[in-house]
Amino acid sequence: MxxxxxxxxxxxxxxxxxxxxxxxxxxxxxxxxxxxxxxxETTEATETAEIIGTTETAETVGCAATVESTESxxxxxxxxSAGAIEAAxxxxxxxxxxxxxxxxxxxxxxxxxxxxxxxxxxxxSVLGALLLxxxxxxxxxxxxxAATADGDRAAANNLGVLxxxxxxxxxxxxxxxxxxxxxxxxxxxxxxRHYRERGDEPGAEYWLRQSAEQGHALGAYALADLLEHRSxxxxxxxxxxxxxxxxxxxxxxxxxxxxxxxxxxxxDAFGRPGxxxxxxxGAAGRPGAAARSAVRSGNGPVAGPATxxxxxxxxxxxxxxxxxxxxxxxHLGAIxxxxxxxxxxxxxxxxxxxxxxxxxxxxxxFLLRDAGDEESAAxxxxxxxxxGDGNAANALGALHAARGEQQTAERWYRAAMDAGDxxxxxxxxxxxxxxxxxxxxxxxxxRAAYAxxxxxxNALAVLLLQAGDATGAEPWFSKAAxxxxxxxxxxxxxxxxxxxxxxxxxxxxxxxxxxxxxxxxLQVGMALxxxxxxxxxxxxxxxxxxxxxxxxxxxxxxxxxxxxxxxGPPALGEPMxxxxxxxxxxxxxxxxxxxRAQVRVGMLAAARxxxxxxxxxxxxxxxxxxxxxxxxxxxxxxxEGSEREAALxxxxxxxxxxxxxxxxxxxxxxxxxxxxxxxxxxARAVELGPAEVAERAARLREALHQELTA
Numbered sequence: 243m244x245x246x247x248x249x250x251x252x253x254x255x256x257x258x259x260x261x262x263x264x265x266x267x268x269x270x271x272x273x274x275x276x277x278x279x280x281x282x283e284t285t286e287a288t289e290t291a292e293i294i295g296t297t298e299t300a301e302t303v304g305c306a307a308t309v310e311s312t313e314s315x316x317x318x319x320x321x322x323s324a325g326a327i328e329a330a331x332x333x334x335x336x337x338x339x340x341x342x343x344x345x346x347x348x349x350x351x352x353x354x355x356x357x358x359x360x361x362x363x364x365x366x367s368v369l370g371a372l373l374l375x376x377x378x379x380x381x382x383x384x385x386x387x388a389a390t391a392d393g394d395r396a397a398a399n400n401l402g403v404l405x406x407x408x409x410x411x412x413x414x415x416x417x418x419x420x421x422x423x424x425x426x427x428x429x430x431x432x433x434x435r436h437y438r439e440r441g442d443e444p445g446a447e448y449w450l451r452q453s454a455e456q457g458h459a460l461g462a463y464a465l466a467d468l469l470e471h472r473s474x475x476x477x478x479x480x481x482x483x484x485x486x487x488x489x490x491x492x493x494x495x496x497x498x499x500x501x502x503x504x505x506x507x508x509x510d511a512f513g514r515p516g517x518x519x520x521x522x523x524g525a526a527g528r529p530g531a532a533a534r535s536a537v538r539s540g541n542g543p544v545a546g547p548a549t550x551x552x553x554x555x556x557x558x559x560x561x562x563x564x565x566x567x568x569x570x571x572x573h574l575g576a577i578x579x580x581x582x583x584x585x586x587x588x589x590x591x592x593x594x595x596x597x598x599x600x601x602x603x604x605x606x607x608f609l610l611r612d613a614g615d616e617e618s619a620a621x622x623x624x625x626x627x628x629x630g631d632g633n634a635a636n637a638l639g640a641l642h643a644a645r646g647e648q649q650t651a652e653r654w655y656r657a658a659m660d661a662g663d664x665x666x667x668x669x670x671x672x673x674x675x676x677x678x679x680x681x682x683x684x685x686x687x688x689r690a691a692y693a694x695x696x697x698x699x700n701a702l703a704v705l706l707l708q709a710g711d712a713t714g715a716e717p718w719f720s721k722a723a724x725x726x727x728x729x730x731x732x733x734x735x736x737x738x739x740x741x742x743x744x745x746x747x748x749x750x751x752x753x754x755x756x757x758x759x760x761x762x763x764l765q766v767g768m769a770l771x772x773x774x775x776x777x778x779x780x781x782x783x784x785x786x787x788x789x790x791x792x793x794x795x796x797x798x799x800x801x802x803x804x805x806x807x808x809x810g811p812p813a814l815g816e817p818m819x820x821x822x823x824x825x826x827x828x829x830x831x832x833x834x835x836x837x838r839a840q841v842r843v844g845m846l847a848a849a850r851x852x853x854x855x856x857x858x859x860x861x862x863x864x865x866x867x868x869x870x871x872x873x874x875x876x877x878x879x880x881x882e883g884s885e886r887e888a889a890l891x892x893x894x895x896x897x898x899x900x901x902x903x904x905x906x907x908x909x910x911x912x913x914x915x916x917x918x919x920x921x922x923x924x925a926r927a928v929e930l931g932p933a934e935v936a937e938r939a940a941r942l943r944e945a946l947h948q949e950l951t952a
Contacts, residue, residue: 351369351372353365354368354369354372355369358385358388363388363389363392363393363394363397364389364394366385366386366388366389366392366394366397367385367386367389367394367396367397367400369382369385370382370383370385370386370389370397370400370401371386371396371397371400373385374386374400374403374404379404379407379408382400382404383401383404385397386400386401386404387401390417390420395421395424395425395426395429396421396426398417398418398420398421398424398426398429399417399418399421399426399428399429399432401414401417402414402415402416402417402418402421402429402432403432405417406432411436414432414436415433415436417429418430418432418433418436419433422449422452422453425456427452427453427456427457427458427461428453428458428460428461430449430450430452430453430456430458430461431449431450431453431458431460431461431464433449434446434447434448434449434450434451434452434453434461434464434465435450435464437449438450438464438468443468443472446468447465447468447469450464450465450468451465453465454480454483457483457487459483459484459487459488459489459492460484460489462480462481462483462484462487462489462492463480463481463484463489463491463492465480466478466479466480466481466483466484466492466495470495470499477499478496478499481495481496481499482496485558485561485562488565490561490562490565490566490567490570491562491567493558493559493561493562493565493567493570494558494559494562494567494569494570496555496558497555497556497557497558497559497562497570497573498555498573500554500555500558501555501573556574556577558570559571559573559574559577560574563590563593563594566597568593568594568597568598568599568602569594569599571590571591571593571594571597571599571602572590572591572594572599572601572602572605574590575587575588575589575590575591575594575602575605576605578590579605579609584609584612584613587609588606588609588610590602591603591605591606591609592606595622595625595626598629600625600626600629600630600631600634601626601631601633603622603623603625603626603629603631603634604622604623604626604627604631604633604634604637606619606622607619607620607621607622607623607626607634607637608637610622611637616641619637619641620638620641622634623635623637623638623641624638627654627657627658627661630661631661632657632658632659632661632662632663632665632666633658633663635654635655635657635658635661635663635666636654636655636658636663636665636666636669638651638654639651639652639653639654639655639657639658639666639669639673640669642654643673648673648677651673652670652673655667655669655670655673656670664690664693664694664695664698665690665695667686667687667689667690667693667695667698668686668687668690668695668697668698668701670682670686671683671684671685671686671687671690671698671701671702672701674686675701675705680705680709683705684702684705684706686698687699687701687702687705688702691718691721691722694725696721696722696725696726696727696730697722697727697729697730699718699719699721699722699725699727699730700718700719700722700723700727700729700730700733702718703715703716703718703719703722703730703733704733706718707733707737712737715737716734716737719733719734719737720734723750723753728754728757728758728759728762729754729759731750731751731753731754731757731759731762732750732751732754732759732761732762734747734750735747735748735749735750735751735754735762735765738750739765744769747765748765748766748769750762751765751766751769752766755782755785755786758785758789760785760786760789760790760791760794761786761791763782763783763785763786763789763791763794764782764783764786764791764793764794764797766779766782767779767780767781767782767783767786767794767797767798768797770782771797771801776801779801780798780801783797783798783801784798787827787830787831790834792830792831792834792835792836792839793831793836795827795828795830795831795834795836795839796827796828796831796836796838796839796842798827799824799825799826799827799828799831799839799842802822802823802824802827803824803828803842806822806824825843825846828842828843828846829843832859832862835866837863837866837867837868837871838863838868838870840859840860840862840863840866840868840871841859841860841863841868841870841871841874843855843859844856844857844858844859844860844863844871844874844875845874847859848874848878853878853882856874856878857875857878857879859871860872860874860875860878861875863875864891864894864895867898869894869895869898869899869900869903870895870900872891872892872894872895872898872900872903873891873892873895873900873902873903873906875888875891876888876889876890876891876892876895876903876906877906879891880906885910889907889910891903892904892906892907892910893907896923896926896927896930899930900930901926901927901929901930901931901932901935901936901939902927902935904923904924904926904927904930904935904939905923905924905927905935905938905939905942907923908920908921908922908923908924908926908927908939908942908943909942911923912942912946917946917949917950918950920942920943920946921943921946921947921950923939924939924940924942924943924946925939925943927939928940928943
């Protein structure tokens, strides 16, 4: 099989990876990204309190069942720790102990205390809730017990909260059951959470459903969490119910669920991968926008267009972000950036970053870098890296590497590796390879490859192959290719082709070509042409040419050229014919510096009568070293009367082995009477050929010899 291009170039492995992608895939090229949370992630402990029971406020005196207040805090949906107290919505509720009580709230508390001491059930319940929220458990308990004894449902629920805080979980559950049976949605929620902690999922579901069906936001959220844990499709309904009541974690998780349901192949907006997601992602770093998809970690979905359920996901992200959910702000920023709204994306990244989300700080850094503010970008990357973000550490490493600060770059790559980002080891390998520290490069490549980094496996295989160890290289190429590395699949094709195993080589080329590898598509197209499958070859050549391959554009033009009759010279007075698709592909290849294409474009232009264009393309080809270009330029100049300049170009072509150019020089010398010079060029033409030229040159040489000896 014929290979186009230099093998060392084809085996090149890439630049520093900062796990972007996406890169996958680029704002401005794919969404630039930061790692988003996995679909299984739970709420952050810093954002929401872990709640078992919530306090309630009493209603009017004489009511056997009281109405619970709306909770303002959110539960994580993960049972486990001691319950936290949430504030009840009560205009008479005092402030927290950290803040100074207003005269009105102090007066209200005093009024309730007087009424409670006088035996008023409602005031006992309200005062107990106030003291419970303040943390005065000893003061709250007698009032709550007294109100509970009078049949106050809210007091029974809040007494359960108090006992739970003291560690008497079974006693707490008993009071929650009493309140829940009496119709308390908050108590039903707390009891459901209690049962889930104990591993009794049927009991948990029963009480959580009771709470949720009464419109309790926390109950709906906890029920959704339980159902989602069991992969029950009913989870979405209850997440939506909680989100519609303002539960920010529910809004966030609903958005994540909608994202997953609308994406067949979820991967990170913050990153490709480049080059894919996950530890093996990415072969190109982030020196430019094209590598964007290789910079972020791979644990979030790429946000799609704002339509249908994806657009609904954005709305819920926005709602959660507006309520201070930092991960929702991160996702919202990624969606907006991918859509091409970097200013708005930056605002949400900033909000998320200031709330402590390291990945948002990393994303903000990339956004600033893309806007040309590298110094500010470095500030945010530093902040994110210090918070343990491996992506940001890799970005700082690449930044210092680009500045030639190799030691600092190495320090940050090590920090990325310490943060668990395998790209750090891969980048260290690239850094050492660039410094010709081959043993160290191999060491880091191996470390990353053993951790599952596919591009590191490919780079290691390249290193081994360059050292002559093809046997050691092959399994690493195979491992990387099977893990999805397109470059490794292409390199395997090269490896097998070098062993003359063309059939196996073609299999790997086809695999790489199917993934969009330009050079692989070219190789497949050339192989198909060799076997006479012109239609299939054309399809692959078009893919490769569209991907920027000059050789593919030239060969595609050749295929199209062979199907049309040669153009004749335009008749007098007729307009110059339009360029064909064939000529357009030749021109595309010529503009990329393809010498044979430049010569062909010159020939087509000359056939149309466009002498100026023909001369320009011939000259470009000749100056690039094309002997055919030099010969044709000489012909054109000679026709225009510039024989002296034509002779210069023919001399260059003849010295490069062009037999026809040597014959032209011999004829030119003969016309000038320079017989010895003519004989010399005739001898050169006979030597170079082809046969027709050699025959004519031999006859001319004989004639010149007779003339000289006459």
